[in-house]
Amino acid sequence: FCRYKVLIIDELGYQKMDVDSANLFFNLIAKRYEKSSTIITTNSPFSKWADIFQEPVLTNALLDRLLHHCSVININGPSYRLKDQMQFMTEDN
Incomplete structure (x- = not known):
């Protein structure tokens, strides 16, 4: 993951990280720091x-x-993912 020019990490925080995972994530970010883009x-x-x-x-x-x-x-x-579904949730059928 360090070699990519751009790394996209989606939904950070969706689940808590254990100590080992948090340390690995920190090391990844530290290695990419000032060298590559991370979103x-x-x-x-x-x-x-x-x-x-x-x-x-x-x-x-x-x-x-x-x-x-x-x-x-x-x-x-409002949620982009739910934008098309909101009409069904609020309409009186």
Whole structure:
């Protein structure tokens, strides 16, 4: 995963990571830091990332590397995946 110019990690935080997984993830990000692009999607605010990685010091170091040269795009609003289905959920049939 370190050799790719762009790595996309979708739904970070959907499940908590155990300590070994969190350490491996940190090592991946650290190796890619300032060398390659990484795109991460998540529904979790940065303030909740310590819950995902279960290690506050590791989380701070990870966020330090990720946020240093990043652009954060915060998308609020209804779910894109559900947009076509919402009419069926709200219509009176």
